[in-house]
Amino acid sequence: MLGKLIKNEFRSTxxxxxxxxxxxxxxxxxxxxxxxxxxxxxxxxxxxEIFAFLMAIIYFFSSFFIxxxxxxxxxxxxxxxxxxxxxxxxxxLPISTNKIVGSKLVVATVWFVATSIWSTLCLILSMSISSxxxxxxKGLKEFFGPIVDKLTDDPMLLVVIFIAFVISSLSFVxxxxxxxxxxQIFNSHRGLKGSFIxxxxxxxxxxxxxxxxxxxxxxxxxxxxxxxxxxxxxFGVMGLNGILFGGISYFITQWALKKHLNLQ
Amino acid sequence: xxxxxxxxxxxxxxxxxxxxDNINLKFNRGRIIGLLGPNGSGKTTLIKLVCGLLTPTxxxxxxxxxxxxxxxxxxxxxxxxxxxxxxxMKVTELISFFKxxxxxxxxxxxxxxxxxLHIDVNDKLKTMSKGTKEKVQLxxxxxxxxxxxxxDEPIAGVDPAARDLIxxxxxxxxxxxxxxxxxxxxxxxxETVLEDIIFIKYGKIELQSTVDEIRDVNGKSVDTLxxxxxxx
Numbered sequence: 001m002l003g004k005l006i007k008n009e010f011r012s013t014x015x016x017x018x019x020x021x022x023x024x025x026x027x028x029x030x031x032x033x034x035x036x037x038x039x040x041x042x043x044x045x046x047x048x049e050i051f052a053f054l055m056a057i058i059y060f061f062s063s064f065f066i067x068x069x070x071x072x073x074x075x076x077x078x079x080x081x082x083x084x085x086x087x088x089x090x091x092x093l094p095i096s097t098n099k100i101v102g103s104k105l106v107v108a109t110v111w112f113v114a115t116s117i118w119s120t121l122c123l124i125l126s127m128s129i130s131s132x133x134x135x136x137x138k139g140l141k142e143f144f145g146p147i148v149d150k151l152t153d154d155p156m157l158l159v160v161i162f163i164a165f166v167i168s169s170l171s172f173v174x175x176x177x178x179x180x181x182x183x184q185i186f187n188s189h190r191g192l193k194g195s196f197i198x199x200x201x202x203x204x205x206x207x208x209x210x211x212x213x214x215x216x217x218x219x220x221x222x223x224x225x226x227x228x229x230x231x232x233x234x235f236g237v238m239g240l241n242g243i244l245f246g247g248i249s250y251f252i253t254q255w256a257l258k259k260h261l262n263l264q
Numbered sequence: 265x266x267x268x269x270x271x272x273x274x275x276x277x278x279x280x281x282x283x284x285d286n287i288n289l290k291f292n293r294g295r296i297i298g299l300l301g302p303n304g305s306g307k308t309t310l311i312k313l314v315c316g317l318l319t320p321t322x323x324x325x326x327x328x329x330x331x332x333x334x335x336x337x338x339x340x341x342x343x344x345x346x347x348x349x350x351x352x353m354k355v356t357e358l359i360s361f362f363k364x365x366x367x368x369x370x371x372x373x374x375x376x377x378x379x380x381l382h383i384d385v386n387d388k389l390k391t392m393s394k395g396t397k398e399k400v401q402l403x404x405x406x407x408x409x410x411x412x413x414x415x416d417e418p419i420a421g422v423d424p425a426a427r428d429l430i431x432x433x434x435x436x437x438x439x440x441x442x443x444x445x446x447x448x449x450x451x452x453x454x455e456t457v458l459e460d461i462i463f464i465k466y467g468k469i470e471l472q473s474t475v476d477e478i479r480d481v482n483g484k485s486v487d488t489l490x491x492x493x494x495x496x
Contacts, residue, residue: 004364015352081350088348092315093365094338187278259319262278263312 001095005103010110013077017069017111021118024066028122031059032129039130059126063119070115074108075176075198079191083180087263097257101250105173112169157231164235164242171246175201178249181256201245209241268293268412268443269314274323276309283309285467286323291412291443296435296457298475298486299447301464302494307447308345310464311414314445315342328411338367341410345417345447347397351390355383355400362404374407377433395422402430406437413444419453427453452487461486463493 034052081090082100090100179198183190269291276284284306291297301307312318313325316332327336349358355378362369378385381399389397402418419427435457438444448454461478463471470493478486
């Protein structure tokens with residue numbers, strides 16, 4: 001049953017994600033080409049300059065939007081399919097609440113990771129078109145070189161970073177679910193109240209992470225910690241923080257959906 | 265077991281507002297039951313409790329002797345009073361969806377009904393009129409061999425000719441060993457198909473009887489009795 005739910009969830013969400021992926025790819029290529037024209041040609045006319053400027057703004061905002069897209073879509077999807085009219089279908093399926101939440105969590109997290117990878121690749125592509133691929137690679141090497149060297153020396157670090165990233169994504173999605181599920185206790189303006197609850201939890205999350213990361217790390221790391229130690233502990237604490245808030249959010253979501261679901 | 269649904273001292277309150285007040289009810293198998301009452305009487309609250317969409321404040325609701333959960337949802341076929349299916353899906357996709365999640369879903373029956381009602385299964389729900397969407401939803405719900413069918417306002421918002429078609433579809437296609445609960449305001453239209461009726465008022469059961477008894481004992485139709493009981 002969980003497999004069927006996940007499959008259905010992918011089918012429901014891929015309909016709009018692919019549009020954004022294709023659109024961002026197209027914008028990246030277009031921006032790269034326009035950038036190339038601007039840098040290699042000293043005699044561009046004013047109209048083209050204005051167009052290039054507008055394109056830069058559009059590309060900047062679209063980069064910002066695509067990074068926010070999984071946040072927005074996972075919340076909208078959950079609200080629509082569990083707490084909205086489609087909730088009459090979802091919540092009457094012969095499936096436990098665990099599986100319903102689990103299927104959406106898995107798919108939302110996959111889209112978080114996929115969107116991050118895709119947008120990064122599109123940005124690199126845009127840069128490669130603007131300069132050339134060799135120069136882009138050289139620039140990336142100079143910027144990321146020290147990090148890559150460190151990761152090559154200590155591959156475990158990459159694993160820790162990746163796991164922390166996935167856990168943080170899962171945790172973020174669960175915080176969204178918990179916030180909007182909890183808002184079922186209200187009779188009106190549930191979307192707005194759910195959003196405020198989510199912001200509140202995220203603020204507390206950041207404060208707790210900062211407290212852990214700064215106050216707990218100091219005695220553990222000692223006076224002269226190495227870069228690796230700091231990185232391990234920061235991402236480790238990030239993962240633990242994600243597990244803590246993700247776990248609490250999961251239980252809040254279950255409690256709210258089992259005890260306080262009230263579809264309107 | 266003689267009854268499919270049992271409510272024992274069932275109460276549901278939303279804060280201070282009591283929507284259902286200490287209800288005791290039994291729904292018999294193999295009967296078509298009208299759950300009748302004005303707006304705000306508690307009909308939808310009762311339906312949602314049976315479907316597991318709400319949890320009781322106190323008391324129990326049991327379906328085949330079990331509390332609402334995945335097991336009971338597998339035997340309850342529910343039609344809400346709104347468009348609840350994903351509108352981007354085609355009818356064929358909805359059929360596949362129902363088939364994959366409900367073991368009792370009869371695909372052949374569904375296809376026959378869609379053909380009979382001249383509904384193109386390759387159309388998306390969002391391209392259909394409101395009445396056609398409601399027919400699609402009804403067909404999917406009635407194509408299950410469930411123990412309980414709950415139809416919340418199945419004929420509201422459709423024209424009189426379509427109402428007859430919908431009611432005939434219900435009568436012709438339900439599992440004869442199942443309970444069919446129809447919640448509606450349009451009593452005159454559904455009276456001909458009802459066997460039992462429950463009048464609910466301000467969260468309490470006002471009357472539970474058979475249609476025959478009402479006609480024989482009271483000498484009036486259910487619609488007339490309803491107007492008397494709920495006179496403003």
